[in-house]
Amino acid sequence: xxxxxxxxxxxxxxxxxxxxxxxxxxxxxxxxxxxxxxxxxxxxxxxxxxxxxxxxxxxxxxxxxxxxxxxxxxxxxxxxxxxxxxxxxxxxxxxxxxxxxxxxxxxxxxxxxxxxxxxxxxxxxxxxxxxxxxxxxxxxxxxxxxxxxxxxxxxxxxxxxxxxxxxxxxxxxxxxxxxxxxxxxxxxxxxxxxxxxxxxxxxxxxxxxxxxxxxxxxxxxxxxxxxxxxxxxxxxxxxxxxxxxxxxxxxxxxxxxxxxxxxxxxxxxxxxxxx
Amino acid sequence: xxxxxxxxxxxxxxxxxxxxxxxxxxxxxxxxxxxxxxxxxxxxxxxxxxxxxxxxxxxxxxxxxxxxxxxxxxxxxxxxxxxxxxxxxxxxxxxxxxxxxxxxxxxxxxxxxxxxxxxxxxxxxxxxxxxxxxxxxxxxxxxxxxxxxxxxxxxxxxxxxxxxxxxxxxxxxxxxxxxxxxxxxxxxxxxxxxxxxxxxxxxxxxxxxxxxxxxxxxxxxxxxxxxxxxxxxxxxxxxxxxxxxxxxxxxxxxxxxxxxxxxxxxxxxxxxxxxxxxxxxxxxxxxxxxxxxxxxxxxxxxxxxxxxxxxxxxxxxxxxxxxxxxxxxxxxxxxxxxxxxxxxxxxxxxxxxxxxxxxxxxxxxxxxxxxxxxxxxxxxxxxxxxxxxxxxxxxxxxxxxxxxxxxxxxxxxxxxxxxxxxxxxxxxxxxxxxxxxxxxxxxxxxxxxxxxxxxxxxxxxxxxxxxxxxxxxxxxxxxxxx
Numbered sequence: 001x002x003x004x005x006x007x008x009x010x011x012x013x014x015x016x017x018x019x020x021x022x023x024x025x026x027x028x029x030x031x032x033x034x035x036x037x038x039x040x041x042x043x044x045x046x047x048x049x050x051x052x053x054x055x056x057x058x059x060x061x062x063x064x065x066x067x068x069x070x071x072x073x074x075x076x077x078x079x080x081x082x083x084x085x086x087x088x089x090x091x092x093x094x095x096x097x098x099x100x101x102x103x104x105x106x107x108x109x110x111x112x113x114x115x116x117x118x119x120x121x122x123x124x125x126x127x128x129x130x131x132x133x134x135x136x137x138x139x140x141x142x143x144x145x146x147x148x149x150x151x152x153x154x155x156x157x158x159x160x161x162x163x164x165x166x167x168x169x170x171x172x173x174x175x176x177x178x179x180x181x182x183x184x185x186x187x188x189x190x191x192x193x194x195x196x197x198x199x200x201x202x203x204x205x206x207x208x209x210x211x212x213x214x215x216x217x218x219x220x221x222x223x224x225x226x227x228x229x230x231x232x233x234x235x236x237x238x239x240x241x242x243x244x245x246x247x248x249x250x251x252x253x254x255x256x257x258x259x260x261x262x263x264x265x266x267x268x269x270x271x272x273x274x275x
Numbered sequence: 276x277x278x279x280x281x282x283x284x285x286x287x288x289x290x291x292x293x294x295x296x297x298x299x300x301x302x303x304x305x306x307x308x309x310x311x312x313x314x315x316x317x318x319x320x321x322x323x324x325x326x327x328x329x330x331x332x333x334x335x336x337x338x339x340x341x342x343x344x345x346x347x348x349x350x351x352x353x354x355x356x357x358x359x360x361x362x363x364x365x366x367x368x369x370x371x372x373x374x375x376x377x378x379x380x381x382x383x384x385x386x387x388x389x390x391x392x393x394x395x396x397x398x399x400x401x402x403x404x405x406x407x408x409x410x411x412x413x414x415x416x417x418x419x420x421x422x423x424x425x426x427x428x429x430x431x432x433x434x435x436x437x438x439x440x441x442x443x444x445x446x447x448x449x450x451x452x453x454x455x456x457x458x459x460x461x462x463x464x465x466x467x468x469x470x471x472x473x474x475x476x477x478x479x480x481x482x483x484x485x486x487x488x489x490x491x492x493x494x495x496x497x498x499x500x501x502x503x504x505x506x507x508x509x510x511x512x513x514x515x516x517x518x519x520x521x522x523x524x525x526x527x528x529x530x531x532x533x534x535x536x537x538x539x540x541x542x543x544x545x546x547x548x549x550x551x552x553x554x555x556x557x558x559x560x561x562x563x564x565x566x567x568x569x570x571x572x573x574x575x576x577x578x579x580x581x582x583x584x585x586x587x588x589x590x591x592x593x594x595x596x597x598x599x600x601x602x603x604x605x606x607x608x609x610x611x612x613x614x615x616x617x618x619x620x621x622x623x624x625x626x627x628x629x630x631x632x633x634x635x636x637x638x639x640x641x642x643x644x645x646x647x648x649x650x651x652x653x654x655x656x657x658x659x660x661x662x663x664x665x666x667x668x669x670x671x672x673x674x675x676x677x678x679x680x681x682x683x684x685x686x687x688x689x690x691x692x693x694x695x696x697x698x699x700x701x702x703x704x705x706x707x708x709x710x711x712x713x714x715x716x717x718x719x720x721x722x723x724x725x726x727x728x729x730x731x732x733x734x735x736x737x738x739x740x741x742x743x744x745x746x747x748x749x750x751x752x753x754x755x756x757x
Binding site: 042122127137246 | 460462464466467469470474475480492549554556557558559560561564718751
């Protein structure tokens with residue numbers, strides 16, 4: 001009888017035999033992972049106080065995969081019942097392909113890029129900074145996830161006083177990419193609250209008129225935040241006027257413009273502001 | 276055993292007397308050709324139900340299980356014979372609307388069960404075919420049917436292919452061409468989504484996205500112009516948020532087949548609604564690594580088919596409603612049979628309500644939580660029309676037929692109480708059975724998990740909008756915004 005068939009529902013023998021020390025080590029690794037305890041609790045569907053006692057064997061498979069990936073734990077450490085099953089030989093895969101060599105190079109570029117950024121970057125911001133398509137970026141990210149032992153593109157440097165440090169290889173990222181990695185606003189996780197939409201609408205309709213000064217005064221914080229995100233662009237010589245980033249105009253209205261806005265879009269977004 | 280004169284329900288709910296057409300097909304050699312032909316005449320979708328009675332079946336509850344199996348009900352769920360099994364079988368038969376009810380090896384059935392089959396055929400205005408195999412004399416059975424008022428015709432098995440022709444076999448579908456892998460979509464919010472897609476996707480991928488985006492934009496604009504009052508377009512007009520939620524759930528976002536399609540549709544919808552002063556906000560932070568996969572309805576077509584294998588009609592319908600609305604069934608007790616419009620699969624608000632008002636306690640929360648709480652309070656399902664997906668029509672018809680067979684009238688509840696249980700508890704148990712049957716385990720069904728997920732004073736009810744972290748609020752006029 002295969003190991004899988006020995007066990008019925010509920011906690012199995014193997015999981016029940018796991019010692020408190022084992023459970024403690026797993027819990028310790030979970031807590032040492034980059035995600036917060038609140039995120040862990042959300043992932044496992046338990047109260048934060050019950051994290052250490054969570055019954056991992058009852059988790060849906062996709063949650064288990066996510067948990068193993070986030071904590072760098074072997075799945076059998078999370079659910080001991082998996083151990084004999086993971087030793088089973090896989091079926092030959094008809095569509096198994098070797099990764100594209102270019103994808104492998106892209107993976108190294110991403111690893112190098114992430115060593116020079118000031119903090120975590122979303123895929124969208126990475127794609128913007130590297131000027132890649134999302135498909136290309138995600139193919140490389142998938143390869144990195146599939147090969148955790150992928151060699152990191154770092155070189156060992158020595159300081160004049162004899163100390164050592166690691167730095168990304170200089171040949172993988174050009175100067176333009178390096179600047180964008182440090183300056184690109186990471187907008188992927190940014191959700192636009194209502195006051196931002198209000199001000200964007202005002203800017204689209206009246207950004208190049210004297211009326212915008214009143215909007216700016218009324219919503220100075222929103223104006224500053226949008227300016228910081230480079231979605232409102234200052235007009236040279238006109239401190240109380242703004243241009244709206246073409247991306248916003250295009251996304252909200254389908255109206256395309258390459259340079260300055262010739263005329264406001266003929267849509268209700270502007271009319272909504274009439275008073 | 277005598278049965279009342281069978282009848283057929285007309286659309287107004289009156290029972291019309293019918294006599295079924297009964298054909299006894301004689302197969303004296305009991306060869307394999309009859310069984311082979313019956314396998315070729317199609318199934319429920321072709322309007323034909325072929326019942327293969329269990330050998331030595333003698334009781335109506337056991338025969339009911341055979342009929343339910345012929346109607347594609349899960350055999351595991353049929354192991355418990357119940358007194359109400361025959362009513363369930365008749366209800367599902369009514370929902371299937373067969374033109375032909377075939378009883379294979381009918382010579383094995385006692386006369387009482389033949390009469391029951393005749394009754395069931397009459398109810399559905401179907402022809403009853405009794406395949407009479409072997410050397411058993413059919414005349415006593417024919418006489419028993421005649422004594423009950425049924426006339427029969429007799430045919431030879433060789434005539435069966437002509438009288439009950441085989442259904443043309445569908446050509447197997449060609450294996451689908453491998454489609455291009457779905458591109459990753461930008462994670463940007465709607466004010467930047469389309470621009471990021473244009474810049475960060477390949478040309479082909481963006482063309483596909485733009486087509487879908489344009490379709491969603493068109494549908495949103497069409498819906499806005501079709502509603503009586505539109506915010507921002509009619510001075511002083513106020514959009515009905517519940518109507519908007521209903522449209523999002525039942526037409527715009529819910530029916531999308533994948534997270535990819537749903538996300539594009541959502542972004543297009545958000546952009547159009549923003550243009551008329553409505554912010555449809557989506558707080559994806561708590562939805563996991565692929566938040567767009569949470570957008571489409573969880574009541575998918577495969578899930579509806581799985582629910583259709585439940586023998587109890589109340590389990591199937593209550594579960595379908597709960598999964599469609601993503602709420603427990605606390606409010607389902609309000610609906611009566613008269614509130615159901617079968618032609619559009621719509622449940623209309625009843626004149627009086629019987630549900631217990633859900634508790635909503637407020638604490639100081641993040642603005643996004645306040646918004647989702649407000650959306651949830653809008654979605655009390657019995658207060659507004661609810662339209663089920665089209666592939667649930669058989670489930671709805673089966674339950675309505677079952678209620679009528681119970682003697683329920685238009686003013687009686689859609690989900691009655693069972694025994695000593697309250698109606699709400701009866702519905703809750705039906706939903707538990709249904710969700711367990713289809714392998715669904717929504718957190719909002721279990722009160723203890725509700726408390727664990729949201730400790731402290733909290734909104735107890737869930738809703739379609741809150742499960743997707745969607746919320747609606749007006750975009751303030753610049754003079755009012757702070």
